[in-house]
Amino acid sequence: MEVTLTGSSQTLTVKYVIRAKFEIEGVVEKPDVIGAVFGQTEGLFGPELDLRELQKSGRIGRIEIELQSKNDRTTGTIIIPTSLDRVSTALLAASIESINRVGPCTAKVTLEKIEDVREARRKAIIDRAKEILHQWTIETMPTVDEIFKELAETLKVAKVEKYGPEELSAGPEVDSAKEIIIVEGRADVINLMRCGIHNVIALEGAKVPETIKKLCREKEATAFLDGDRGGDLILKELLQVTNVKYVARAPRGKEVEELNCKEIFEALAAKVPVEELFKPPKREKRRMEFPKEIVQLAKDLEGTLEAVLLNEKLEPMERLPVSQLAEKLQQVSGVDTVVFDGIITQRIVDIASEKNIKNIIASRISEAVKPPLNVQLATFSEIMES
Numbered sequence: 001m002e003v004t005l006t007g008s009s010q011t012l013t014v015k016y017v018i019r020a021k022f023e024i025e026g027v028v029e030k031p032d033v034i035g036a037v038f039g040q041t042e043g044l045f046g047p048e049l050d051l052r053e054l055q056k057s058g059r060i061g062r063i064e065i066e067l068q069s070k071n072d073r074t075t076g077t078i079i080i081p082t083s084l085d086r087v088s089t090a091l092l093a094a095s096i097e098s099i100n101r102v103g104p105c106t107a108k109v110t111l112e113k114i115e116d117v118r119e120a121r122r123k124a125i126i127d128r129a130k131e132i133l134h135q136w137t138i139e140t141m142p143t144v145d146e147i148f149k150e151l152a153e154t155l156k157v158a159k160v161e162k163y164g165p166e167e168l169s170a171g172p173e174v175d176s177a178k179e180i181i182i183v184e185g186r187a188d189v190i191n192l193m194r195c196g197i198h199n200v201i202a203l204e205g206a207k208v209p210e211t212i213k214k215l216c217r218e219k220e221a222t223a224f225l226d227g228d229r230g231g232d233l234i235l236k237e238l239l240q241v242t243n244v245k246y247v248a249r250a251p252r253g254k255e256v257e258e259l260n261c262k263e264i265f266e267a268l269a270a271k272v273p274v275e276e277l278f279k280p281p282k283r284e285k286r287r288m289e290f291p292k293e294i295v296q297l298a299k300d301l302e303g304t305l306e307a308v309l310l311n312e313k314l315e316p317m318e319r320l321p322v323s324q325l326a327e328k329l330q331q332v333s334g335v336d337t338v339v340f341d342g343i344i345t346q347r348i349v350d351i352a353s354e355k356n357i358k359n360i361i362a363s364r365i366s367e368a369v370k371p372p373l374n375v376q377l378a379t380f381s382e383i384m385e386s
Contacts, residue, residue: 014061014081016089017115020096022067024074026105030065036102037063037078041095049091059083060092074102078109089114158193160186163201164211171198179220181268182212182244184234187257188224195261200224206234208241216242222271224248226255239274246271288376290361290383297339298361298380307340326351337361344369344377 022033038051047053054060060082067076078096082089099109163170169186177199183189185202192200203212215221223238225231227250238244248271250256251263259267293314301308307325309317311334320328322342329335329351337359338352344365352360352375361378369377 013083014117016082016084016086017117018078018080018082018089018093018096019112019115020078020093020109021112022074022076022078022099022102022107022109024102024105024107025072026074026103027069027072028067028074028102028105030067032103033065033067033076033078034063036099036107037096040099040101041092044095044098045091049088049095051092054082054084074105077112158198160189160193164209166204166209166211168202168204168209168211170201173198174201174215177219179222180215181248182216182221182223182238183256184226184231185257188255191257191259192224192264195264197264203234203238206237208237213242216244220245222246222248222268224250224256224268224271226250227252228255244274246273247277248272287384288378288382290359290378294337294339294359294361295383298383301339301341302363302380304341307338307342309335310337310339312336329355329357346370349375349377 024033041051043050051060051063055062060080062081064079065076066079067074080092080096082092084092093111093114097109097111099107101107158172160169161172162168163174169189171189171193174180179199181192181197181200183192183200183202185204189200189202201212201215203209221242221244223235223244223246225235225247231249235247248267250259250267254263256264291314294310297308305322306319307322308319309328309332311317314337317332317335318328322340325338325340325342326347329338329348333355335355335357338348338357339361341363344360344362346366346369348360349369349372351357353372357375359376359378361380361383363380365377365379371377
């Protein structure tokens with residue numbers, strides 16, 4: 001449900017509709033009621049729940065008033081469509097109930113109900129989905145002949161083929177597949193084909209055949225090897241003479257031919273790019289020396305979600321919420337060091353680099369941050385007194 005606000009280009013997607021009944025001792029008109037709604041709720045909960053501000057920002061729609069007068073009494077309904085969350089909508093409904101006068105007349109306002117517009121939409125969608133599913137089931141129901149044919153195809157077991165001049169054991173999809181899996185022997189090929197993997201070929205020996213070398217140049221190859229010493233040696237040979245892209249291993253002490261289908265798929269899913277095999281291990285966390293004032297400030301800031309900007313003499317320039325840090329750093333100059341209870345992001349690093357800030361110290365550093373050339377980064381756990 002969408003309501004376009006009068007005199008505004010904004011569109012309000014209504015989530016809830018507040019409906020409140022009112023009784024007024026006297027005869028009033030719609031503008032009087034609307035004036036009371038705006039006037040008597042103004043300032044109750046600050047600008048965040050001020051009706052005029054909410055209408056300007058497109059968080060509530062046009063307020064509708066239905067009324068009738070009889071025997072010097074006016075009764076009716078106030079209707080307010082809103083896109084606020086449940087808590088804010090409940091507060092708004094309660095504030096409407098607090099209205100006790102309309103113009104010079106005594107008034108009583110009572111919440112009738114809060115309608116969840118999305119609930120009605122959800123029910124309509126679910127009912128329609130049931131219709132679609134029912135029709136779909138009828139249209140796609142296979143005939144008995146089709147079922148028998150599909151079962152017969154499933155029961156056909158692919159045969160191991162001989163591939164290349166060396167007549168290597170292979171599945172039937174080595175030529176057609178863009179990716180291939182290289183295993184050690186024929187038994188491994190049979191085991192993978194039993195699990196429905198047909199783009200597989202065997203080395204059948206410690207020496208790598210020319211056919212395998214050629215396939216590795218033409219296709220993306222994964223070496224899937226036993227988890228033993230023999231597998232280690234074959235991997236070393238493969239890496240020397242082919243450009244295999246990934247390496248998968250059976251669990252340590254197990255061979256590929258004895259794995260069940262679950263273990264095969266898990267091992268292949270855990271394959272590692274060859275370049276990862278040669279990455280140096282991660283270094284242990286550094287310990288970095290800083291003046292005791294910085295170390296103490298880091299301890300004081302922990303858990304506050306606040307930041308402190310320091311000048312070259314390490315004197316505090318400003319303390320502010322972390323949420324405002326990036327914007328503030330763009331505006332100020334003369335900052336030497338920033339200490340804050342939050343995560344160092346690439347945006348913070350880029351701004352600091354432009355502003356010639358020398359040190360950033362925070363609770364964590366994002367893994368996506370590229371190490372800057374002119375800014376020193378440190379975490380609370382890494383710093384120690386010099």
